[in-house]
Amino acid sequence: MNILIADDDRLSRKLLEKILQRAGYDVITAENGRQAAEQLCRPDGPRLALLDWMMPELDGPGVCREVRRLRNLSYVHMILLTSKESKQDVVQGLQSGADDYLIKPCDPEELKARLRTGQRILQLEDKLVEAREDMRFNATHDTLTGLFNRGVILDLLGRELVRIQREQGCTSILMGDVDYFKKVNDTYGHMVGDEVLEEIARRLLASVRSYDFVGRYGGEEFLIVLNSCNASFALARAEEIRKSIAQDPVQTSRGLVAVTMSFGVLSSKDWEARPLEHLLRETDVALYAAKAAGRNCCKVAKCDSFPQGSLAPQQASPGRAR
């Protein structure tokens, strides 16, 4: 583990460096407080630090304050080294953001024990951050495919619509549905159905740019937001994505399974300021048209389908064989 030693006295630096190297640490040294703060504020900087109290440029408590103010990504455990023994000084040091303090000259065994305590605290912090990130991922992603879940993809689409209205840009929405997916489940079982959905998700992600959004909209329905993609390219892009699914059968635990997808396409050029639900409904109607046209194809939405300001009739849902 990396550790920073900051002390203006090179004798003290040499002594601490050797003790800590022997204890298995990778040691980085700084000769003043300013250098120490710069090292510790780097995103990949050390997360353990021994800081002398009195240093030129910036003292130990000053380094602590700066690190607490600037480095937010990961916690740094900082120990102040001091010959100050008064209660008031210790309180001042800890209030500056230090986690611990040691009286100089340090006893090597006590120093190492305090650092082990620091490492335990950092490990605990890492576990908490990992758990928080897992929870955040699970709350925003579909557990089977790892794509954005319905709530998140709709939220992202909503934000994108606001952005393009403000910037007068353009964006395109693709709604895709796996053709005859029920048949896949009925023939091979739901586990194979899941494998197919996972592979489709991988192919969809691989077919879009890093700044596009892909989400699982429903069972076998996917929503793709092609940011800054105008109408003239949207259909071509949709075709490429459709081909990426159709061109090779999916390798599953029960062998190769050929699947295709149908897509409804809507581009921002074709709509005025309409509620999100209207746009989704119109994209869904285009998807229905693709299904009606024999599936494994893409159809562009006609935006005069519904009068502005009213919800479209529920024409897509009843009795539709997906």
Add this chain to the structure above:
Amino acid sequence: MQKPVQNMTAPAFNFANLLDRVENDRELLRDLLAIFKQDSPRHLLSLKEAVLHSEMKQVQASSHTLKGMLSNLSMDRAADAAANLEQMGRHEERAGLKDALTLLEQEVADLMPMVDSYLQRARR
């Protein structure tokens, strides 16, 4: 004005304690003593000038650095003398400053033969 009194209860050089601190690493001990021999005259000179011009902040800073070096090397009596000067610098006590400096210089001078002798033995 009270003259600084030498703390005779503290050992001049607590070698056993120093060996513990360096974890019996004789090579490290040699390096530390070499650094002391090289750096301490510079810090003493800086302290002397600060005392001469009554620059109390600098008296505090230079004696603090010397105190740190001397404590790390378990040179306890000299470390006490440096700590005394640091306190005087902090509290801007000008009375007795020169005597306190003389005492520190004497303590450091007394240590040098021991340091030289160790470094010579280590070189062999």
